[in-house]
Amino acid sequence: QVQLAESGGGLVQPGGSLRLSCVVSGFTFSDYFMRWYRQAPGKGRELVAEISGAGGITSYADSVKDRFTISRDNAKYTVYLQMNSLKPEDTAVYYCSTMNTYWGQGTQVTVSS
DSSP states (O other), X not given: OOEEEEEOOEEEXXXXXXXXXXXXXXXXXXXXXXXXXXXXXXXXXXXXXXXXXXXXXXXXXXXXXXXXXXXXXTTTTEEEEEEOSOOGGGXXXXXXXXXXXXXXXXXXXXXXX
């Protein structure tokens, strides 16, 4: 069955960096777009970034453009989200997702001094 497992969240000070990872199994990873979403307390889920199967196409929410980078390693069945220059408003649970159907359990990112 399809499984997605995020890791790498934590507490970081404003201006700091984190790298999230999402390891997947149960499908041919390189055939599908992968997406990172986030959900802040009291808000809806927001698409943060997405990447095509081969990695050649990426897109980002305006709120994270030039600060976050999505990438993937198809040999490792893993998608990453490098987050730099973090702001308190980036605080949220971050989820990876694919096929508009499958989701991981989420990893908490808290940006606070």
